[in-house]
Amino acid sequence: MQQPVLYRFFADKDGLLAATVDHVWDQYLETKRAAAASEDPLQDLRAGWDSHTAFALAHPNAYKLMFSPALRAKPEAAEEAMRILRGVLERLAAQGRLRVTPEVAARMVMSANTGVALALLTHPAQYPDASLSPLVRDAIHRAILLDPTADTSAGDARQAAATTLIASLDLLTPEPFNSAEAGLLKHWLTQIAEPDRPR
Template identity: 55%
Template sequence: METRAAIIARAAELLAQSATGDISTRAVCEAAGITQPVLYRHFGDKDGLLAAVVDAVWDEYLTAKRAARPSEDPVEDLRAGWNAHTDFALAHPQAYRLVFGSALTTRPAAIAEAMALLEGITGRLAAQGRLRMAPSDAARVIMAANSGLALGLILRPEAYPDPAVSALARDAALASILVDAEAAADDAASVAATTLRAHLAGSSSFSPAEAALLDEWLRRIR
């Protein structure tokens, strides 16, 4: 195993065993059999090391997400994604806290990819006319709700004794972004604009300038 990978592996083990969600660079160096200058040469500083560890741990989760085949119903994909996200958080609480509950100066790349995968699903919903807001906004709503619930379960499990709370939070979050029959009738123009913008994103029928202008007009429909 190369030095960088060995350092990340030892640091991930220490992080998983940590009661506080923190590890010392000295402990990592001792576990990996290296000196601190070697660690800093590979990662720059402690935050760089932690970001690399988080990305390595999250890669397990993201690998499954990348390989997942979309179902015919993107709402079901969102439900499955929420459940998988929560299960991952509970299985890897310390690595999860570093992404959503810390102030690392070096940001892990994992969250950007997770958001992109989530936005791919909300984009499919928009294309089907089932989204009440832009796909990027819907993805942020879902991620904020899912990560907030997961952090609550990790940090204050005693406050959430009912395991059904995750499903309740999930369904409430989905209801906030999805179009129901009554809302579709009351706000048909906005829903139609969101749907058209989703189709415009993958269209080659317009020049870039035309697409940008049409997108701007559709954004104004509320």
């Protein structure tokens, strides 16, 4: 394909790069979309992390392009990836197993997973062992999840209860609150679930 033809489809280099990245993201998301949810959302969370790292190692150049700082626009598929991840975390929250909100947990998981994958790809001499990925995965999971077998502090219990209620609000039928009341309740619960969040 010659350059003039390319410019009929893409306004500039940024447009071409964005389309390429969306295509790569779409390949990545095919596995996420096809994955059937198990009965245990924690198992799904672990599998999601591992498949993310495996995709990065199998497609190093494409993966680095996905997270290139040269991209001016965020790929649309990146939002879908976050929505899929939040869905798994919302299931954990509904079970009372999440110590932070699904939104915060999703940012923590995605940034850590991406960081590990990029470290393995861009600095192989410094990070020669792929077993780093499950080590970081388990550390992040310990940070966002409550261990049902361990003693839970009062603060952790309050945060988990608030997070569980937030995740359950949209599931209540019939809806006991109007939109303003539900918004206010969610705001209050978020203050409990995220005590360090600026007021």
